[in-house]
Amino acid sequence: MINASAASSPITVHxxxxxxxxxxxxxxxxxxxxxxGGNLMVDAGIAVSEAKIKxxxxxxxxxxxxxxxxxxxxxxxxxxxxxVRRTGATLLADPKVILRLKQTNxxxxxxxxxTPVAAAxxxxxxxxxxxTIRFGAETVLVRHYRPGHTDGDVSVxxxxxxxxxxxxxxxxxxxxxxxxxxxxxxxxAIGAAxxxxxxxxxxxxxxxxxxxxxxxxxxxxxxxMLVDVRGKVAALKxxxxxxxxxxxxxxxxxxxxxxxxxVIDGRLFTALVYRGV
Numbered sequence: 001m002i003n004a005s006a007a008s009s010p011i012t013v014h015x016x017x018x019x020x021x022x023x024x025x026x027x028x029x030x031x032x033x034x035x036x037g038g039n040l041m042v043d044a045g046i047a048v049s050e051a052k053i054k055x056x057x058x059x060x061x062x063x064x065x066x067x068x069x070x071x072x073x074x075x076x077x078x079x080x081x082x083x084v085r086r087t088g089a090t091l092l093a094d095p096k097v098i099l100r101l102k103q104t105n106x107x108x109x110x111x112x113x114x115t116p117v118a119a120a121x122x123x124x125x126x127x128x129x130x131x132t133i134r135f136g137a138e139t140v141l142v143r144h145y146r147p148g149h150t151d152g153d154v155s156v157x158x159x160x161x162x163x164x165x166x167x168x169x170x171x172x173x174x175x176x177x178x179x180x181x182x183x184x185x186x187x188x189a190i191g192a193a194x195x196x197x198x199x200x201x202x203x204x205x206x207x208x209x210x211x212x213x214x215x216x217x218x219x220x221x222x223x224x225m226l227v228d229v230r231g232k233v234a235a236l237k238x239x240x241x242x243x244x245x246x247x248x249x250x251x252x253x254x255x256x257x258x259x260x261x262x263v264i265d266g267r268l269f270t271a272l273v274y275r276g277v
Contacts, residue, residue, distance in 0.1 A: 006046040011056045018161025027076025031165040035136025038066035044080030065089045071167025073100035082121035093123035096152030148192030151183025165207040172211030174262035175269040186276040193223035234277040
């Protein structure tokens with residue numbers, strides 16, 4: 001369903017500031033930094049969007065793609081790796097991301113098994129620690145989260161532009177997916193949400209993993225939603241209720257109209273939280 005949406009959807013370009021833009025329409029949001037001499041991209045989207053992403057990059061300027069950073073391993077952020085590598089760009093990711101891409105991963109909630117990607121599509125540089133990248137006139141800070149959405153999440157902060165890209169540690173206005181199979185958890189997700197509040201400032205523009213361009217207030221609302229749902233689900237589970245009983249109690253009912261409008265509805269999000277409390 002998500003691949004089909006990417007195949008049919010246009011790539012919408014949101015120009016932010018300081019040469020930073022967000023590309024929307026190929027699975028997870030993509031960040032782009034345009035500088036004289038080259039572009040830096042954060043996440044690679046879904047492979048079926050290759051031609052449209054390349055057209056969007058050309059629309060931002062004639063500079064070649066030099067560097068791509070993956071925020072985590074999930075296919076809606078990394079499926080474009082093969083074409084990125086073919087351009088000659090350097091593809092960077094946390095070592096756990098590289099490990100996950102080499103593995104077979106069965107994600108139960110998606111009902112899908114992800115098989116190892118081709119060697120030619122793997123990141124060719126590992127982010128073994130936090131890194132500061134001087135890219136044109138911009139300073140790009142790449143920082144590792146503790147396990148939250150997955151166990152290989154990183155943030156990317158464009159210091160001069162004051163733009164923070166969070167990957168899937170922040171879904172703006174919608175319930176998030178939490179990947180327990182590859183190291184995620186509800187408590188880790190809350191920890192990452194708090195880390196985003198530490199990284200951002202009141203005027204920071206935020207590129208979320210999914211959803212529209214965000215801001216500091218959106219980060220606060222997302223963190224508060226996670227804490228709220230965790231508390232309600234934990235209380236019900238603590239009473240000895242099964243997952244089906246907790247879902248029937250609808251602990252997200254008051255939040256669904258705002259947060260349940262995407263691929264993760266209140267029932268699935270309840271199951272994800274239940275698994276971790």
